[in-house]
Structure formats: structure tokens, C-alpha cells
Amino acid sequence: MLDFLNDLLWGKVLLVLLVAVGIGFTIASRFVQFRYFGRMFRILGAGEAFKRDKHGHLSSFQALVLSVAGRVGGGNIAGVAVAITLGGPGAIFWMWLVGLMGMATSFLECTLAQTFKQAEGDGSYRGGPAYYIVKGLGKGWGWLAGFYSVLLLITFGFAFTALQSYSVATSFGDAFGVPVLYSGIALAIVVGLIIFGGIKRIARISEVLVPVMAVGYLLITVIIVGMNIDRVPEMFVLIVKSAFGLEPAVGGGIGAAIMMGLKRGLFSNEAGLGSAPNVAAVAYVPHPANQGIVQAFSVFIDTVIICSATAFLILLSDAYIPGASGNVEGIALTQAALADHVGEWGRTFVSLALLLFAFSTILYNYYLGENSLHFFSRDNQKLFNGFRIAIVLLVCWGATTDLGTVFGFADVTMGMLAVVNLIALILLFKPGLRILKDFDDQFRKGIKRPVFDVRQHPELDLDAKAWELEPEDMERLQDLPDSSPARSS
Structure with a gap:
């Protein structure tokens, strides 16, 4: 039954x-992920992003690294190899394509999360799909927001936490011979020390760990690429040719290349699943589109950069032979590829990378x-x-337990989670485009840092306190040439 539901959800519906x-929002937004690609870096720079301050706000960069911590995981190492x-190598081409389209989806969902966020008393914020469902679609949709929150708790809060713990403990055991129970206990202690400090402590740890x-x-x-620079053109030719079925002996042909590339891209960057918007909402920014642009960049980091790194390691090695039936799969292929390049210590490096990726997740x-x-x-x-x-205990238990059934169940609940979020995104297309238009209009007028005025959007029922700027930030904005902040604290 789980296999049937997974095939239905992930193979067809999703x-x-x-x-x-x-694709729809890419076209409707006039290719927002490409129009503002350069601005992604400026927003994160000292002149564009509000930094952590005495008011307890979390910066745009901290929200970015939190979302990257979730997007970047075992799938970037093992999933790309699969x-x-x-x-075949052609799957990488389609992975890149779906990643570029996923940047628009992430912009939409994270901009909406910022728009409908709620202010907390300590300078932080809360938001995400549950919030933009009930506030953007109306209280009559509260049941859907509640259903989404339950799925989020089951999928990420419980199931995937145990699965990541299992991944860390088994990988560490394979690499260094440490019993999984000891790894589980150590991991549980470290996780407990961090999570009892709340979102701000998690953000501070991620701010260091993720980069x-x-x-x-x-x-x-x-x-590795530098060591094999003469083979790089040949690698890109192989990727493009096999993507369009011009290398019939590679993989399963063009159909398999497209399907695996789409799945890998979609599964890895999580664009559309609704998970990243929960983190995107915590940032203190002058306009919702700011964080939408930054979160689109996190999809680029995950799919176009990190996943490509794994692909290059594999395709430039002799561990993978295109079209051969004896290739190893998953994490073993990535380990074998790096070992082929640098020696046996490469296997240990991959295990340590997986450990860090899974821990941040x-x-x-x-x-x-x-x-x-x-x-x-x-x-x-x-x-x-x-x-x-419960999370501390779950981390310890997950490290010592075979979680095959749990993984299958979590895939189903994650698929349902994505369906709920995507339905909400389709229904909220117009508000998303309206917020983008507000940003575009200010930018066209020469305002270097567009600001969001909740009074201009009374129909959205927004939390005005969530969009109050601190006095010193108001002064900074007013000092910028061609800038006209439209909201007050």
C-alpha cells in the first residue's frame, strides 16, 4: 500500500x-529568479540585509543558512549517485532545469510566508504554509492549515528526525567502527543542548556549521575538477547528449534521464513542499520579496551547486562507467568516486560530510x-x-533501529504535505504576484531598498507588528539616496 501511494503521489500527482x-510562476513573474539573481548577493551583503541586533531579530542570512541546512542533506550525496x-548522466541536465524552475516556486512560497508572518514578543517571527493558508485563504480553510501542521509534525518533526539520526549513526559506524548506540547517545546530547536554546541558538549554530x-x-x-580539467568538456558533452537520448547505452534512455533528473531535483531542493517557508518567515527584512529572492538562491545552492558537485566527483572518476551494469549505487558510488580521485581517505571524507549534512538537517x-x-x-x-x-529520545532511538517502514510512511505523508501546499500556492498566485509587483514598482522608481507598507494591502489581514521597522533601521533607510520608506514603527 505504501509503495502504491508513493508511486501515485511522487510518480504522477506531484x-x-x-x-x-x-513553470507557471516563472512565466507569470516574468522569470523572477533570473531578473533578480544578482540581487540575491546584494541582499545578503552588509548593505542589504539587516544583521542580528539588540532587538533579537534574525537576519536574512541566518534564515538562508537554516533553510540550506534542511535542503542540503544525504540526498545531495547519495541521491545524486542513484x-x-x-x-544516466543526462539526469543531471534535467536536475538543473527543475532546480531553476524550483527557484520560482521557492520565491512564491517564501514570499507568502514572509507576508503573512506573525510577530512574537521577543523580536522573532512565526510563519509558514499553515499561516498563509488560514490568513490568505480565509478562516474557512483553517481545517486545511491544521491538516498541514499535523503532516509537518509527523513527517519532519518525528519521522525524518529519526531517519537522519539513523543515517548519521550508521555512516559513523561504517567509517570509524563506533557502535550506533554510542553515536545515538552523543548525537542526542548535542541536539538537546542546541534545541533547548530555541530558534535563535539553532540559527547561531547553523550560521557557522552550514557554510x-x-x-x-x-x-x-x-x-578534483582542477585535477581533471582536461576531461571537463567531455563530461558536459556526455551530460547533454544523454539528456536527449543521444547516448543510447547510457542509463535507461531519455525517459529515465528525465524522470530521475526531475525527481532528484524536486526531492533535493524541497521547493513546493512547504518546509522552507517555515524558516523563511523568521527573517527580519524590509519587504517580503527580499526573503523570497534569498530563498530562491538556497534552491540554487542545493541543486545547481551542491548536487552538481557530487555529480562532477562521480562523472570525472573511473568508479562510474556509463552504461555498465556493475556500477555500485548510492553513497557507495560517491565514496568510491572520491577514493578513486584522492585515495581511501576519500571514503572517510564522504562519511564526515554526510554526518554534518544530516546533523544540520x-x-x-x-x-x-x-x-x-x-x-x-x-x-x-x-x-x-x-x-x-521527545526529539532527544527519538534521536537516540532512531540511531539503533531499522527504519525502512518509517521511511516509506514518511514519504507518503511528505507527498500529502506537498499536495496541500501546492494547492494553497495555486490559490494564492494572485497575492504572490501582487507582492512581487509592489517590489518591482518600487525598484523601478529607483528605491534601492523597497519597503513593505501593510496599509497598502488591507484585504490581506496582515499582522502590522510584524512589519514594523526599528527606529535605527528607519533612519538608515531614510539616509539612502532615492529611498522612501513607506511604513513606520
Whole structure:
């Protein structure tokens, strides 16, 4: 039954919905992910992003690394290898394409999450699909928002937390011979120390951990590419040819290349699943579109950069032979490829990379679960502390348990989660485009940092406190030439 539901959801329904929303909003927004691609870097720079300050706000960069922590995981290492094995090198081309379209989907869902966010008393915010469903579509859709929150809690808060713990413990055991129970206990202790500090402590840890793990993985890739620079043109030719069925002996032909590329891209970057918007909503920014643009960049980081790094490591090695039936699959192929380039220590490096990727994802999954509980009960600290204790125990249990059935169940609930979110995105296309138009109009008038005025959108029933700027930030905006802030604190 689980296999049937997974095939139905991921093989048919979601592939159609995800691709349709991605392409649809790309066209409707006039290719927003390309128009503002350069601005992604400026928003994150010191002159564009509000930094962490005395008011307790989280910056745009912190929200970005939190979402990257969730998007970048085992799928970037093992999943890409599976896509190449089953779909051939051409799967990478289609993975790139769906990643570029997914940037538009992520812009839409994360802009909506910012628009409908709610202010907390400590300078932070809450938001996500449950919030933009009930506030954007009306209270009559509260049941759908509640259903989404339950699915989010089950899928990410519980199931995927246990699965990531299992991945970390088994990988560490294989690489260093450490018993999974000891790894599980150690991991549970570290996770507990972090999550009891709340979203701000998670953000501070991710702010350091995510860049280190991503840069380290990319650095080894750059070195490998440099060592094999003469084979790079040949690699790109192979990717393009097999993507269009011009290499019949590679993988399963053009159909398999397209299917595996689409699935890998969609599964890896999570655009459309509704998970990243929960994190995107925490940022303190002057306009919702700012964080939409930044979160589109996180899809680019995940799919076009990190996934490509794994693909290059594999395709430039002798561990993978196009069209051969004896290729190893999954994490073993990535380990074998790096070992082929640098020696046996490459296997250990891949295991350590997987450890860091999975650990950061556990922190991300915890926050998603906490945010789903917050939708039902805003101030019940006993409930939140109970959930934190449950997560610590779950991390320890997950490390020592075979979770095959849990994984199959979580795939189904994640598929249902995506269906709910995509339906909401389709219904909220117009508000999303309206917020983008507000940003575009200000930008065209020469306003260097567009600001959001809730008074201009009374029909959206927004939380005005969530869009109050601190006095010093108002002064900074007013000092910028050609800038005319339209809201007040």
C-alpha cells in the first residue's frame, strides 16, 4: 500500500503539480529568479540585509543558512549517485532545469510566508504554509492549515528526525567502527543542548556549521575538477547528449534521464513542499520579496551547486562507467568516486560530510516540528519542552533501529504535505504576484531598498507588528539616496 501511494503521489500527482507551479510562476513573474539573481548577493551583503541586533531579530542570512541546512542533506550525496546510476548522466541536465524552475516556486512560497508572518514578543517571527493558508485563504480553510501542521509534525518533526539520526549513526559506524548506540547517545546530547536554546541558538549554530560543511565539500570538488580539467568538456558533452537520448547505452534512455533528473531535483531542493517557508518567515527584512529572492538562491545552492558537485566527483572518476551494469549505487558510488580521485581517505571524507549534512538537517527538522505545534498552541511552554525531550529520545532511538517502514510512511505523508501546499500556492498566485509587483514598482522608481507598507494591502489581514521597522533601521533607510520608506514603527 505504501509503495502504491508513493508511486501515485511522487510518480504522477506531484511531478505534474510541482513542474506546473514552477513553470507557471516563472512565466507569470516574468522569470523572477533570473531578473533578480544578482540581487540575491546584494541582499545578503552588509548593505542589504539587516544583521542580528539588540532587538533579537534574525537576519536574512541566518534564515538562508537554516533553510540550506534542511535542503542540503544525504540526498545531495547519495541521491545524486542513484539518479546517475538509474537515469544516466543526462539526469543531471534535467536536475538543473527543475532546480531553476524550483527557484520560482521557492520565491512564491517564501514570499507568502514572509507576508503573512506573525510577530512574537521577543523580536522573532512565526510563519509558514499553515499561516498563509488560514490568513490568505480565509478562516474557512483553517481545517486545511491544521491538516498541514499535523503532516509537518509527523513527517519532519518525528519521522525524518529519526531517519537522519539513523543515517548519521550508521555512516559513523561504517567509517570509524563506533557502535550506533554510542553515536545515538552523543548525537542526542548535542541536539538537546542546541534545541533547548530555541530558534535563535539553532540559527547561531547553523550560521557557522552550514557554510563550513558546504564550503568544505565544494573545495574538494574544485580541487578534483582542477585535477581533471582536461576531461571537463567531455563530461558536459556526455551530460547533454544523454539528456536527449543521444547516448543510447547510457542509463535507461531519455525517459529515465528525465524522470530521475526531475525527481532528484524536486526531492533535493524541497521547493513546493512547504518546509522552507517555515524558516523563511523568521527573517527580519524590509519587504517580503527580499526573503523570497534569498530563498530562491538556497534552491540554487542545493541543486545547481551542491548536487552538481557530487555529480562532477562521480562523472570525472573511473568508479562510474556509463552504461555498465556493475556500477555500485548510492553513497557507495560517491565514496568510491572520491577514493578513486584522492585515495581511501576519500571514503572517510564522504562519511564526515554526510554526518554534518544530516546533523544540520536534524536541527532544521526539529524547528519545523516546533513551528507546527506553535500553530495549535502559541504559549504552552510545557508542550514545547515535552516535544524537545521527545526529539532527544527519538534521536537516540532512531540511531539503533531499522527504519525502512518509517521511511516509506514518511514519504507518503511528505507527498500529502506537498499536495496541500501546492494547492494553497495555486490559490494564492494572485497575492504572490501582487507582492512581487509592489517590489518591482518600487525598484523601478529607483528605491534601492523597497519597503513593505501593510496599509497598502488591507484585504490581506496582515499582522502590522510584524512589519514594523526599528527606529535605527528607519533612519538608515531614510539616509539612502532615492529611498522612501513607506511604513513606520
